[in-house]
Amino acid sequence: MNVAGLSLRDLEYAVAVAEQRHFGKAAERCAVSQPSLSAQIRKLEDTLGIALFERTSRRVLLTQQGEAVIRQARVVLEEARRLLTVARGTEGTLTGTLSVGAIQTLGPYLFPHALPVMRRHLPNAQLVLSEGRTEGLLEELREGRIDAVLLSLPIDTEGLATEALFFEPFLLAHPAGHRLEDLPSIGLKDLDPNELVLLEEGHCLRDQALVACGATARGMRHATGLETLRHMVAAGTGYTLMPRLAAGEGTTVGGLVAYRKFEGDAPGREIGLVWRASDPRAPGFRDLAQRLREAPPPGMRPV
C-alpha cells in the first residue's frame, strides 16, 4: 500500500469520529453529509485493512488498532498543518485561528483585561475562546482542538511548554458583617475549616484552597461555579478564598460579600500560558506571554 492512497481529508474525518464518537456529529464538524463521511471512513478502513471503529448503531467505539492509527493520524495532520504555515512563511508566528482556553475560575475575569492586549499584539489572529477545567483543557490541548491554555501552575508538563505570567493572590471573601471583620488583620490561621465553602471537585481552585487552609474536604459544602460560590457567601453559608481577579469592582452582590487581603505571605496561584511543545509557533507564544506579563491586570504580582 502506497502512502499516496491515503487522504488527509479522510484522516480528518477519522479523527473527528474518534473524538465525537458519533458519525453524525463528526460529519457536521467536517461540513459534509453523514453518508459521505461514512463512505470515506469505510474506504480508509479498507485501505488500511483494519477496522478503526466498532459500530453498534447506538455507540461508536475505537478499536485498539484504531486508537494507534488515530494517534498517528493526528501527528500526520499536525505536520500537514505545519506545511501550510511553512508555505505561508508565518512559521513561528500566531496568525489565523487561535483557540485559547482558560480555566473557569480565571477566564471570565482575565479575558476582559487580556483580550485587548492580545488583539493589539496579534492583529492577524482570530481568537476563539473557551473555558473548562484543567484536566479537560489539557486534553483538548494535547489533541490539538485548542492551541493554548491559561491556567494555574504547576501542571504535568509532559509534551507541553509553559510560560508563567503572574501570581494571583487569593482574597478572603466572607459575608458582610461576619465576626472576622472585627479582626484588625487576617491570616490563614484565623480561618475555621468548618466555615469554608468550596467549589466542587475538578476545580484546581478547590484543591489550592484546601491546601492553603490545611483542611480536608469531607462534609464540606460545595458550589458548582465561582459565581454560585460567591452567592453562597452572600447568603451567609460561609467564607471562601476568592482569586483577586474575581473580586473586582461591583462583585459584592449588593454589599453582601466583603473581601479582605491576607496579611503576610498571602495564598494565591501562579497563572501561566501553556501550549504543545511540538507546536512550531512556540516563539509566538513566548512573545504573547511576554506581552501579557508586561501588562498584568491590577492586583497581580510579578513572578
Next chain:
Amino acid sequence: MNVAGLSLRDLEYAVAVAEQRHFGKAAERCAVSQPSLSAQIRKLEDTLGIALFERTSRRVLLTQQGEAVIRQARVVLEEARRLLTVARGTEGTLTGTLSVGAIQTLGPYLFPHALPVMRRHLPNAQLVLSEGRTEGLLEELREGRIDAVLLSLPIDTEGLATEALFFEPFLLAHPAGHRLEDLPSIGLKDLDPNELVLLEEGHCLRDQALVACGATARGMRHATGLETLRHMVAAGTGYTLMPRLAAGEGTTVGGLVAYRKFEGDAPGREIGLVWRASDPRAPGFRDLAQRLREAPPPGMRPV
C-alpha cells in the same frame, strides 16, 4: 486554507520533482503522465499560494520557499508512511522494501557475506542495495531515498542513529616481489609516502590511509575505485592500504599483488550501520545490527 485541501499524492509528486529536478522523470517515478503531474503541481502551488519551482523549460529549480515546503512535505510523508506501518501492526520491524546503501570500498566485498544473514533474518523484507560514497549516501539517507547505510565510522550523527558492527583491519597491498617482502615484519613506519597509491578524493578510505601513514596527498597517484587501485598495485605503481574484506581469496591479480598484515596495532576502520534517528523501525535496525555483529565476515575484529 484547510489541511484537507492538501493531497499526500501531490506532496509525493512535488518531492519527486524536487529530487529529480525534472518533471518527466518525476512523472515516471510516480507512474503518472507528465501532464497529470504538472497539473497537480500547479494545483498544489495554487493551494499554497506560492511557487515551489522555477521552470525555465530547460531546467527546474526549487524556489527558496519551495525548499522549506519540500522539507516539510518529506516530514508529512514520513509520518503518513508510519501511519501505514502502525495500521499493519509492523511498527518497529523491518518489512517491505528496505533500501540499504554501502560505501564502494565495502559493499562489493561485504554484501556477499552479509546478504545471506540479512535474508535469513528479514524474510519479509525486499532488499534493495546501492553503493556510493559517504557524503552522497548520507544525503540519500537523510532524504529518505534509502533506509540504512553501511559505512566507516565515525560520521556526523546529526539526526542519525548508529550501531557499530566490527573493526576491519587494513592490510598492506604491495606488488609481488617488492623489496618490502624482505622485512620480517611490517609496521606503518616502514611505508614511504612517495610509494603510496590512493583512491581519488571523496572516498573515506583515502583519508584514512593518509592519516594512518601520516602523509599528505599532494602529487600522489590516485585511482577511481578499489579495483583500479588494486590493478595499479599489480602494475607496480606502488603500494596501498587494502581493507581486509577486499583482500580475500583470488584477489592477487594472478599473483601480482601480495597482502601482508601489519604488526602491532594495525590500522583499520570501524564499520557501522546507520539509519535516520526519526525512523520508527529503530528496534528493527538494532536487531539487524546485532545479527551482523554475531556473524562477522572472517578476519573482522569485534568492537
Next chain:
DNA sequence: CACATTCATAGATATATCCTATGGATTTGT
C-alpha cells in the same frame, strides 16, 4: 537552421466524492 528536449495546454474520459432520500437496527418513552 533543423532537431531534440522539456514543460504547458486542450479536450476527452475515468474515477472519486458528494448529496438527498431511504432503510434497518437499537434504544427510549409511554
Next chain:
DNA sequence: ACAAATCCATAGGATATATCTATGAATGTG
C-alpha cells in the same frame, strides 16, 4: 408492548477531480 427517536448504512444520481493522449511553445544543441 408499541410508537417514536436516534443513528449508521445503502442506493442512485450529480458534481468535481484526476488522468490520459495529442499537441504546442520555448529553449538549447549540432
